[in-house]
Amino acid sequence: MPVVNIADLSPGMALAKQVLDPEGNLLARAGTVLDQNTIDWLGRKGIAAVTVQGESPSPFEAATDYASRFFLFVDLDHEFMRVLYMESLKRTAAAMAQGFSPPTRPEDWDARVTHLRDVFFKDEGSPEDLVRQEVELSSFPKVYFRIREALDKPATTAETLAGLVEMDPGLAVRLLKLVNSPLYGFASQIDSISRAVAMVGVQELSTLALGVSAISVFQDVPPELIDMRTYWTHCVGCGVLARILGQQAGLPGESLFVAGLLHDIGRLLILKRLPLASAQALIYARENYLPHVEAEKDVLGFDHALVGGLLAEEWSLPEHLANAIRLHHEPMAGNDPGPPAVVQAADTIFTALEVARGGRFMVPGVNAQAWDMLGIDSEFLKPAIQRFDLEFEAATSIFLNDEGPGK
Structure with missing residues (x-):
């Protein structure tokens, strides 16, 4: 007998089991034939799902019913x-066969953010x-500016860069872990920054x-609006995928890894400065089955990609990184569509894979012209995702430890 989310119930369905509220009070008896008023009433009582009469769908049928809405x-x-x-x-069918239960309750954003204030209205x-405002208030590690200066000098030597990185022990350790991970696959251990x-x-x-x-x-x-570990998991995943896709397209992998890692920084800034509007955009996206970026445009009048690109420019990140961040939802809008097209594809792939783990964002899709321009055969997606599965765990362990951004 299938368990059906309250939002998916239809008049005429019959209950296979009685429905109780959280205190154990009887709300509806087994055999009750549902009408719209009863469905609405059960929803107001906080019921997330009920068991109805009929045969339970197979895991693949249930996966199709659940996952297709994200596409x-x-x-x-x-x-x-x-x-x-x-x-x-x-992946969703396999997860359901192992007991995965899709999220059923909508987040109560209004109750979470009533004490927060936006810095301005639309x-x-x-x-x-x-x-x-963010650039005026944010504080970067000193090593960032020194590396930024070194990156502007084509003659920067390995010894100079190694010396700069070693001034920040935390950065040095994380970089060493990264180059020793499966992302690089070096045959021997890399035990120093200079090497x-x-x-x-x-x-x-x-x-x-x-x-x-x-x-x-x-x-x-604001933690009321976002789980930072989930956010950085998404970004690290996009970075790993962007590196894999970029290498296949003949583009610089390390640069694309960083572009994927930072592609949604604009979203963090919007959440930080416009928490109420951010909550409205999230609600609007989920109620209307829209990708988050489309909801931002409707609710805010701009999106996180634009904000992220502006922030990258203010940080003096290399121009190709700033463009990849700014245009990762509109790769054909710039003069060099390759890097943003790779980041867009990486973002789309990871969002689609997250459906099987309870992800709540609609899959944004890719610009067909930009994807075709990369020259990557779509059949490469299967081995790319297999490689991603191997490299992703190692990358997340490096970036999401107790001292990392997802703490």
């Missing part, structure tokens, strides 16, 4: 999205205002160091 915004006629959709269904401020620079490259390791330093800035985002 309403995308074009499943495009081969990339079709392959990804089937992979998401397969049409009273701009993305530039948000970024200007890491020699193996990975001055520009590549400089970019990694910038990205790792930048993620330490956002530590005071």
